[in-house]
Amino acid sequence: EGLLPTLGASQQDHDDFERFTDIIDTYKSRKAFTIPMELSSRDDDLLRLDLISMSGFLKDRGLDSPALHWYVNYACRDDYGCNYNDVSAWAGIHYFASRDVEEGTVLTWPEGNGWIVKRLREKLATRITTGSLVFHVSHDYVDVYDVRERLSTRIRAEHVIFACPTYLAKHLMEKPPSVEEFEYAPWLVANLSLDSFPQQRAGVPIAWDNVIYDSGSLGYVVATHQRLNTYQPQTVFTYYYPLTGPSPAKERTRLLNTSWQVWVDFILADLAKPHPEIRGLARNIDIMRWGHAMIRPRPGFIWSEARRKAAEPLGNIYFAHSDLSGFSIFEEAQYRGVLAAERILKIRG
Numbered sequence: 358e359g360l361l362p363t364l365g366a367s368q369q370d371h372d373d374f375e376r377f378t379d380i381i382d383t384y385k386s387r388k389a390f391t392i393p394m395e396l397s398s399r400d401d402d403l404l405r406l407d408l409i410s411m412s413g414f415l416k417d418r419g420l421d422s423p424a425l426h427w428y429v430n431y432a433c434r435d436d437y438g439c440n441y442n443d444v445s446a447w448a449g450i451h452y453f454a455s456r457d458v459e460e461g462t463v464l465t466w467p468e469g470n471g472w473i474v475k476r477l478r479e480k481l482a483t484r485i486t487t488g489s490l491v492f493h494v495s496h497d498y499v500d501v502y503d504v505r506e507r508l509s510t511r512i513r514a515e516h517v518i519f520a521c522p523t524y525l526a527k528h529l530m531e532k533p534p535s536v537e538e539f540e541y542a543p544w545l546v547a548n549l550s551l552d553s554f555p556q557q558r559a560g561v562p563i564a565w566d567n568v569i570y571d572s573g574s575l576g577y578v579v580a581t582h583q584r585l586n587t588y589q590p591q592t593v594f595t596y597y598y599p600l601t602g603p604s605p606a607k608e609r610t611r612l613l614n615t616s617w618q619v620w621v622d623f624i625l626a627d628l629a630k631p632h633p634e635i636r637g638l639a640r641n642i643d644i645m646r647w648g649h650a651m652i653r654p655r656p657g658f659i660w661s662e663a664r665r666k667a668a669e670p671l672g673n674i675y676f677a678h679s680d681l682s683g684f685s686i687f688e689e690a691q692y693r694g695v696l697a698a699e700r701i702l703k704i705r706g
């Protein structure tokens with residue numbers, strides 16, 4: 358229960374966790390770290406945090422507990438897809454200090470953000486065109502390829518909202534904003550269809566989100582956890598593995614070049630630590646490779662001129678991807694989209 362590793366924790370672990378919590382509470386009381394991130398405090402002492410790494414921040418404050426380091430690194434890998442050595446301390450602290458929720462009060466749906474997508478789609482069905490690839494964006498028009506009809510169409514536009522990942526601008530625009538500073542973390546996500554649940558061990562029931570201590574993965578989510586059936590033999594585990602090596606380009610190549618079978622063996626070996634019988638239960642394993650899954654909030658990026666400039670409109674083209682916030686969360690995506698729409702509505706009167 359809970360993410361803090363308390364089993365076998367030493368006195369130093371307890372002391373360091375307490376000191377870390379106090380530090381975070383001080384930032385919370387200043388209301389310095391907000392969602393959306395643009396509304397955060399610009400105090401100098403806080404902006405300077407962007408120049409050091411999250412691991413450096415802990416070391417600078419004499420917080421050495423291995424359990425605390427594991428916990429903070431897990432948080433960075435989970436939300437940013439990066440090792441805490443490569444995460445700006447500003448971003449790392451933002452993860453802990455921007456939310457004021459009690460653990461256990463998280464709201465989620467069985468299909469995750471897919472639920473929000475469905476509800477939005479219900480309202481906007483007549484205005485959405487799917488199966489369409491944008492291949493050119495200019496100040497006067499957007500060229501779109503309909504993959505079903507195999508037909509290209511030119512859409513004349515007075516204003517364009519560019520909500521694709523921002524790095525794509527260099528492939529789609531003649532004069533794109535500079536995106537050289539934008540780095541993205543690759544992720545692997547696997548769905549394991551299981552004939553039955555693994556055994557419960559050590560008296561602990563399988564939770565919705567299950568973490569394996571000291572694993573390179575983030576563990577797994579039980580996709581059927583919120584079903585109300587009292588008897589449910591089969592299930593699906595969704596397994597998350599961010600590739601967090603220091604070079605995202607090399608990690609992308611590794612993700613692409615590693616075969617399905619090698620990934621399957623890797624995943625099953627990892628899951629066999631808590632569930633030795635997993636190999637016999639898995640009927641099917643689907644693997645999704647996300648080359649540019651999340652923007653990397655590496656030291657210096659969040660409050661860089663490069664990020665700030667890329668978030669500005671280029672004439673009548675407004676950028677709106679969550680990566681403009683420096684880290685990938687739904688709330689930032691929503692903020693960027695609304696901001697772009699409001700800017701255009703203001704001009705149109």
Ligand SMILES: Cc1cc2nc3c(=O)[nH]c(=O)nc-3n(C[C@H](O)[C@H](O)[C@H](O)COP(=O)(O)OP(=O)(O)OC[C@H]3O[C@@H](n4cnc5c(N)ncnc54)[C@H](O)[C@@H]3O)c2cc1C
Binds near residue numbers: 489491520525546688
């Ligand atoms: C494995 C994983 C787990 C995550 N879990 C969470 C989570 O639990 N909570 C959370 O808040 N965030 C999570 N995120 C982050 C999540 O990606 C963002 O919160 C959210 O999707 C960002 O929305 P967005 O609209 O900015 O961008 P995106 O969701 O990336 O949307 C961009 C869209 O542009 C489209 N596109 C790209 N190129 C073209 C083109 N040429 N033509 C037409 N369309 C194009 C894409 O198909 C895509 O639909 C997760 C990310 C990953 C990878």
